[in-house]
Amino acid sequence: MSTSDPRTPRIPHTPWGRAIALAVGAAAIVAVVLLAFVWPTITSTVKDVPIAVAGPSAQVTAVEASLDKAASGAFDVTRVDSRAAAVDLIKTRDVYGAIILGEKPEVLTASANGVAVSQILDQIAGQLQTQANAQAAAAVQQAIAAGRAPAGTVAPTITVTVTDVVPLASTDARGLGLTAASFPLVLGGLLGGILISILVAGSWRRLAAVTTYAVAGGLGIVGIMQGWFGILQGNFWINALAVGLAMFATASFIVGMNALIGRAGIAVGGVLTMLVGNPLSAATQPLQFMVAPWGAIGQWFVPGASATLVRDLSYFPDADTLFPWLVLLAWSAVGVVGMIAGHFRNQVVVEAAVEESLPASAATEDAADRIPQPA
Incomplete structure (x- = not known):
């Protein structure tokens, strides 16, 4: 025995086609939202990072070739005349960091640009230090072989200093x-x-x-x-x-x-x-x-x-x-x-x-x- 009130209007059922279409449309919207947020991260690659390089012309050319060989297209290098010029470009945000060559090699960073760039420049500093020490050791061995240096001569250790030119606030050290x-x-x-x-x-x-x-x-x-x-x-x-x-x-x-x-x-x-x-x-x-x-x-x-x-x-x-x-x-x-x-x-x-x-x-x-x- 039905207890429903015959005066109550009956709500018509949603057509099957419309119900399925709404479900598919909602799923498509979720997929689009997911794609919008995930795609920029998944497709991101290290490329065209603007950096400055200062130092003797021969060394700058060698570093440019080394960077291009290690990661082609990863860096957009700008040559500058001095460390001061490199610092100015970092502070105006025309470049994200700099490599200073010469007797006291140095890598300039700006952690305020973000952790990703700072980590890349830290890696460059480590690679430069390894290469510089290897070259110094090879030069000493050649000098010993040529009789220009006594046997047992040890090459001086070269340290590449990393200087954060524009650091983050101490209250937000990781940004x-x-x-x-x-x-x-x-x-x-x-x-x-x-x-x-x-x-x-x-x-x-x-x-x-x-x-x-x-x-x-x-x-x-x-x-x-x-x-x-x-x-x-x-x-x-x-x-x-x-x-x-x-x-x-x-x-x-x-x-x-x-x-x-x-x-x-x-x-x-x-x-x-x-x-x-x-x-x-x-x-x-x-x-x-x-x-x-x-x-x-x-x-x-x-x-x-x-x-x-x-x-x-x-x-x-x-x-x-x-x-x-x-x-x-x-x-x-x-x-x-x-x-x-x-x-x-x-x-x-x-x-x-x-x-x-x-x-x-x-x-x-x-x-x-x-x-x-x-x-």
């Missing part, structure tokens, strides 16, 4: 905090944009909410990262401006897209930020390691530009930061224009809907009211 902070910045911009799009009505109110969110977020995040944990370095207010602008750029873009095309705009902003910009941001590895030209393309998105800007402001104040600032400003401008354009578009839609809903007589009267009357 884990600086690397980990990039994702919360992305997530923060997304969260603010989505919540404001859904919960705040009115274009100007949304713009005010996004601005307030960015200011509060920039001050709060930098207060934690710099004032509390000491991860960030440099000028507090400039760092707060950079972080706040990054959050504003992402949030305003999502709100602007939502104003222009509705709820689909939130998805567009989320996909471009999380699935395109974030994996290509090079926040965890040098952009040169990524398959070309994706590393460079990633710097045109908010996650890449903000990660580079925050690192440069903290550890490379001499570096040229104009490009990331312009990228963040450009995305912010797109978002603001989208909000304003969506405001006027919605006004037109509402006015059209009101006119269509008016009865014919009311519409006629409304039109008559618009006819200019004689003074």
Whole structure:
């Protein structure tokens, strides 16, 4: 005996084809998300690492040949005249390290560039030291054989010094905090944009909410990262401006897209930020390691530009930061224009809907009211 109420409407079953298609589509989305995050790491290789080399011309040529033979295409070598010139290039982030040849060989690193590059340069220092000692020992043996040195002469031990020109802060010696902070910045911009799009009505109110969110977020995040944990370095207010602008750029873009095309705009902003910009941001590895030209393309998105800007402001104040600032400003401008354009578009839609809903007589009267009357 059935106990169901005959007055209760029966919910129709989902067609089999649609159910299977939804399941396959959901699995495909998961695969795309996985690919977006794993692909840049799996395909990364050591290539085109910019380094400087200073020293006697013959030795520089020999080192270039040795590096190319050991790992062809791994390094982009720039010749400089002195150690000071190499240090300047490191501080402006035109190169990630340097090899100084001569009587006192030295390898210059910048751990603030990331652990991966520092480890590579440490390996180079070890290889140079081994080669230099082997060459010195061979030269002594030749001298003994030629009678220019007495038997039993021992070659002097050559030590290659490793100097960290731009070290990380002692509070973040391995750079884990600086690397980990990039994702919360992305997530923060997304969260603010989505919540404001859904919960705040009115274009100007949304713009005010996004601005307030960015200011509060920039001050709060930098207060934690710099004032509390000491991860960030440099000028507090400039760092707060950079972080706040990054959050504003992402949030305003999502709100602007939502104003222009509705709820689909939130998805567009989320996909471009999380699935395109974030994996290509090079926040965890040098952009040169990524398959070309994706590393460079990633710097045109908010996650890449903000990660580079925050690192440069903290550890490379001499570096040229104009490009990331312009990228963040450009995305912010797109978002603001989208909000304003969506405001006027919605006004037109509402006015059209009101006119269509008016009865014919009311519409006629409304039109008559618009006819200019004689003074």
